Amino acid sequence: MLRDVISELVKFHSYLQSRTDARVKDYPLMQSPIQMTSILLAYVFLSVYVGPRLMANRKPFGLKTAMIVYNLSMVLLNAYIVYEFMMSGWGTTYTWRCDLIDTSSSPEALRMIRVAWLFYFSKYIELLDTAFFVLRKKQSQITFLHVFHHSFMPWTWWWGITLTPVGGMGSFHALVNATVHVIMYTYYGLSAAGPRFHKYLWWKKYMTAIQLTQFVLVSIHISQYYFMEKCDYQIPLWIHLIWMYGVFFFLLFSNFWVQAYIKGKRLPAADNKTKQNGSTSEAIGVVANGKHVENGNAHHCTNGKIPMGKVKEV
Template sequence: MAQILTNVIEGYHDLMDNKSDPRVNDWFLMSSPFPTMCICLTYAYTVKVIGPRLMENRKPFDLKYTLILYNLFQVIFSTYLFYESAAAGWASHYSLKCQPVDYSLNPLALRMARGCWWYYFSKFTEFLDTIFFVLRKKNDHISTLHVIHHGIMPMSVWFGVKFTPGGHSTFFGFLNTFVHIIMYSYYLIAALGPQYQKYLWWKKYLTTIQMVQFVLVMVHAFQLLFIDCNYPKAFVWWIGLHAVMFYFLFSKFYKQTYVKKDKRVKVEDQKDDEKTKKSNFMLCFTTQTALYEKTDDVKEMSKGYTSDGNRLRNRVFIDNPRA
């Protein structure tokens, strides 16, 4: 047992010290995965347990201006990251088919590596999305999808920065930062107030864009299983399976939020139409108002109906003929 533990520890140090990218080993939070793991676990426990308990007997915070500034910051930060990934590779010499990692000290290679590192930190700033939900007591917004999505991403990106800060896998960050520009622009408009709600009709399509993003990442990653490319297959599976997982989580959210909602609306509309038809059938008196009001044309009746042979007739048409 002791030998097995020794082998595990030695294998871990060999992986971290000898098989990772030496350029990033001394960068902040890059020496070990455990600080990142602790931060992610603390985040999940805080937003699901501690936060709601602390806010249970408190009034929700009014964070209007905080949300405006936060979403504006995220739009600017995402734009910067998108620009860096484009300028360092995806808008110039990077190939969509096969792009090995450049581990050299080439300025563009280092620029891409630094961009990956800053992208890693952007996953921590996104924790504030959930913390703001807690402070505003929007606990119904803190779904499993939301917590998994935000809680896993820093850990996932850490491995990318540690071992492959550049090359094929950065396509995910390139697409993701573009989507986040759109997403946080939506949240920014929403934070401005109810008078801007009319400009937010495209929320449904925002989720669609996110799902398309994951499909593109899947195709882009898994193509290397059929192509000879000098890129670690482990990261092909790592990125590809993350995209698959997030696609199905977002797909489930889309169906619950939009598809089922549309069906409920249609059923309710059909019920309303049926009620209207029934109501119109039951109230088809040609002179309904006259039945309840005294006018020159309609006099008070001692009885409502009278017999006319084998049928009943309303006396308003018998005793009160029009002049």
């Protein structure tokens, strides 16, 4: 029995090797799904279990300077990714309709390969978002949606750029996602810079709306495939998966929006009490990727547990 399992795993590994796009297989973290899966499983374990327990009896770290530098770096990185996506097709030769994958080794095709891998690798850098939450004891912000999105995105992208030649209409969602992250990390940078910058954050309530718009754009764009008379996209399976991805996350974030802004279930305790007395207060601003921006009143879990149960409905 064990021998059969091992044999099947070896066959599957050989299949992956044969299907891997030769133009991307030498990039870091692209040689095997074991590497990236191990990293992401460790991320979930550390975020949900180990980190909060290690910090349970410790004072939270400030990390103000580190967060400002990190968020500014992520703004610049995502802006560069957007630029490279535009220059490798979306702003040059693509029609924004039935754009096929360029499987050649032309400079533009190789540029698309590089930026697609950079987008994929940036998802590992974004795991630091959760590390900052853990070290600052913001466990209430490490929701199911936050952890799921941060781990699911890089895991699926590994399969996408390994088994499918990168580019074409299937890369549109990466362009949109990087654009949203420029806006998101700009907000985070200003928020981390201190109270004197908070007057520039009047638009925080629109962050989840921006994220929802992202999924609408992705779904509409990829849906064109189903209405075209002819579109010979090389790997139709990924068209279907991207469409399902857009719809699935739209539903998740829509539910999050309802819980946060309509039902008010994610308001801090102090805010709920204030509302009961007849006055109004501002909810925690919900932003992209299931993360929240505190308004200064959020309460934190200090028993080392993450409130995953509270947000399973998200």
